[in-house]
Amino acid sequence: MRHKRPAIIVGDVMLVLLLAWQLMPVSQREVDRDRLDMKIETYYEVTADGHPVFFFADINDTMEASGGSVCADTITTHNIDAPGFWVNKIPLVPSCMGHIVTFAPPKPKSIVKMDSAQLRHFVIMQMIRSDNRLAGLQRMRNELHYYVRKHDIADYGYGQIAKFSSVIDKQVDSLERIVDTLQNISPKARIGIRFVTRYAALKTADGHDTINRRCRIVEDYHGQFCLVRTLSGTTPLFVAPRMSITRGMEELLKLPAPDERRPTKTSHKGTVDKMVIDSVGTYVGQVAADTAQSVRKRGSGGLVPSGLGKMFYDDGSYYEGYWERGLRNGFGFYVSPSDYLQAGTWKNNVFKGERLTYNANRIxxxxxxxxxxxxxxxxxxxxxxxxxxxxxxxxxxxxxxxxxxxxxxxxxxxxxxxxxxxxxxxxxxxxxxxxxxxxxxxxxxxxxxxxxxxxxxxxxxxxxxxxxxxxxxxxxxxxxxxxxxxxxxxxxxxxxxxxxxxxxxxxxxxxxxxxxxxxxxxxxxxxxxxxxxxxxxxxxxxxxxxxxxxxxxxxxxxxxxxxxxxxxxxxxxxxxxxxxxxxxxxxxxxx
CATH class of the missing domain: 3.20.20.80 (Glycosidases)
Incomplete structure (x- = not known):
């Protein structure tokens, strides 16, 4: 008994010190230290008699699915980058154990409330749309294959076109499998659907990598925030949070909503890599400030394509190459589901032709x-x-x-x-x-x-x-x-x-x-x-x-x-x- 008393006293002192530490106000430095980047992935899973048959990332107002796949290993997800904070599950007690408070996932679309008959109609429509898109992609693939077959690495732009050709090959292969899978669903099968959400903790604000720790949702807070926990139930050794769940949500309110975070990457002097959306499609690449009202694009935010970039047209066409003042100028290639491949020199959006290099390798x-x-x-x-x-x-x-x-x-x-x-x-x-x-x-x-x-x-x-x-x-x-x-x-x-x-x-x-x-x-x-x-x-x-x-x-x-x-x-x-x-x-x- 005489030896146990000092140990009890030491334990009591440590407990008091710990409680005093927990009661101290959380400093801004500690808040910043406990912040981390999260990735929210969502997708829909269609089942036939309980077996997954089709996955897709999102759906628009006309019930058209995007990012479709029939393979669980290649699921396309809708991704959102969001902030989060390491927090203690129990206030005033060091009880993090892998708990993170972050923004809640987006609500699923109304498709999750459909019955089996309605979902069957949805599946049939996806099959028809996929088949129609497949026909266009097959034409694009044939055009690209023809070009690759007739050219070699010595021809300017060959590498770009060959690379894009391999992308289209994969898309054609994926769509062929989607069409085949949806066609073979039994007419008697019961169709179901569920909305799947996945969280991953990426890294803390000070750069510590959390090795892409997967998380599961523990609790939802009125659809705005949620508490998630790493699958291992552990917190990294360098993390010692003092914030409660409530304090973590308060800090989240001070940060931009996930969809407002749109970083750009500086490319070189005068241009930046950015996304520009207008009435004909989506441009990704180098842009410049628009000083000519005549070429301003609706929704471009005063920026126009200038430099090297890619244009994904709403009709399924694609252009990759050089731009000036929002117009295709210089070398580029354009391929469409309904037209011939145009690879060569462009001037003010007009295709001039392919300027070949003549050498001893030609016939x-x-x-x-x-x-x-x-x-x-x-x-x-x-x-x-x-x-x-x-x-x-x-x-x-x-x-x-x-x-x-x-x-x-x-x-x-x-x-x-x-x-x-x-x-x-x-x-x-x-x-x-x-x-x-x-x-x-x-x-x-x-x-x-x-x-x-x-x-x-x-x-x-x-x-x-x-x-x-x-x-x-x-x-x-x-x-x-x-x-x-x-x-x-x-x-x-x-x-x-x-x-x-x-x-x-x-x-x-x-x-x-x-x-x-x-x-x-x-x-x-x-x-x-x-x-x-x-x-x-x-x-x-x-x-x-x-x-x-x-x-x-x-x-x-x-x-x-x-x-x-x-x-x-x-x-x-x-x-x-x-x-x-x-x-x-x-x-x-x-x-």
Whole structure:
């Protein structure tokens, strides 16, 4: 007994000191020390006969779900960053044990009150919407895959587009699984839904990391605040709170509500990374103060896109690239669920085209007619032993990297025109190209004065089609007056289609259609029977490549080739070596 008395006295003294410490006013320094950052995650879980089948982050007024997933490991959540305070569960007693007071989660939408029949209708609508969105994403994926297939890392912007292509691939895969899962829910299954809330303690105000401690809700305080507790029921060693739950809620009232906390990150001088929402979509990227009222965006808060950024349009389209004064300017790419990919140079929101880099890795070819043999009343032979491309012409010169000294990989030779004209140099040039091992093909110049069928038969009678030759080409270059005299674009395109069909039937290979960029824009947009079945070769003498899907394009009429007198048409294949090899396997004559 004599030894226990001092111990009791020491214990009593410590208890008194502890009580005195607890009764002392909590300083602002202690309040700041006990503050921490919280993350609130919420999502909805749809069940069929009690089994989770579909998860989504939120739902709008038209009952359209966002952030859908069928995999519990990839649930998309609605995230809110909120402040919190470590507190004692019991006033005046050190009883934190992992307790945190913070803001309550948002209230669930009315969907949680729906019965099974109403929820079934909701599921059907999500399936229809997902299927429709899937069709658009599949088109975007095809556009992006086509670009990636035709380009490589040497092309400017390839990395950005390839990266976004992989994002779309994942979205397509996810939507395909969503559609398949929702379609396979049994008509007899009972549908249910629940609102799920998750809390996580991230770090304290002084930077101490709490290792993303998961928490569970202990008590709700009238929907404004709630008490949560770490799943382990422990408080980090560096935390020694003295605040009560009531004091913690009082301190929370002094802080901004969670949805008012919108930090921005400084990027570089004059711009900041920020989100701008306007009437057409959401922009994320660099912005600048708007000093021009004419380009001010509704809801932009006086800021407009300026620099590098991404635009998520409300119709599902996407643009990534450079902006000036709220307009697309410089390099960027735009892809849409209902249109072709546009990747290249933009000026004041107008797509100008893709400016390619020309180098030795690309595949180049030429086309020949009597003009390479006759010039200014004189005749010239071709020195077939010297054929090398030494100039890509004036339009491409600024985009050339390195010395132009390229082999001629393919040659197209004019054979016939209309029903009666034969190129007098055709047979000799054809034989020499074949003897030199160069891939060769024959082309016909279309006339508006005779039928497509008659011209096709004349071409087939007079041209050579040996094993390994390139598929034939139809060259269509009428003036507007000639089109009108023929009977209009419908008559012209009908005869063009007849020529293509006839040659295809007789050679076993689908011919290629050669047209100018202006003709393509004016007449080919609605000619899906042609563009959907035949490759296109476009002439565009510009710094930009043609804006159509194509097999190859003619980039200059004023190129130079050793061994040929005068200017030569220079063509570049749409793709690199692997694509060219694939083209040769599927678009050459087989005997």
């Amino acid at each position: 180049y070819g030429i086309d020949l007619s009597r003009h390479q043999h006759e010039h200014d009343g004189k005749k010239y032979d071709i020195d077939w032993s010297r054929l090398r491309i030494t100039s890509l012409g004036s339009a491409a010169k600024d985009n050339v990297r390195g010395k132009v000294d390229y082999p001629v990989s393919f040659i197209y030779i004019k054979s016939t025109e209309g029903c009666t004209v034969l190129n007098s140099y055709y047979y000799a040039d054809y034989a020499m190209a074949r003897s030199k091992g160069v891939r060769v093909g024959s082309y016909h110049f279309f006339s508006t004065t005779s039928s497509g069928y008659d011209q096709a038969m004349a071409f087939l009678r007079k041209s050579r089609f040996s094993d390994g030759d390139l598929t034939p080409v139809l060259d269509v270059e009428p003036t507007d007056a000639q089109v009108e005299k023929m009977g209009g674009s419908g008559v012209l395109l009908s005869n063009v289609a007849r020529w293509l069909e006839t040659v295809y039937k007789h050679t076993g290979q689908r011919p290629i259609l050669y047209v100018g960029q202006t003709f393509a824009h004016k007449y080919l947009h609605d000619a899906t029977a042609i563009t959907g079945n035949y490759l296109v070769w476009v002439a565009r003498y510009s710094e930009y490549m043609p804006t159509l899907k194509l097999a190859m394009w003619q980039l200059a009429p004023d190129g130079r080739v050793d061994g040929i007198h005068g200017n030569v048409d220079i063509n570049v294949f749409s793709g690199y070596r692997q694509e060219y090899d694939d083209f040769l396997r599927s678009h050459t004559i087989r005997k």
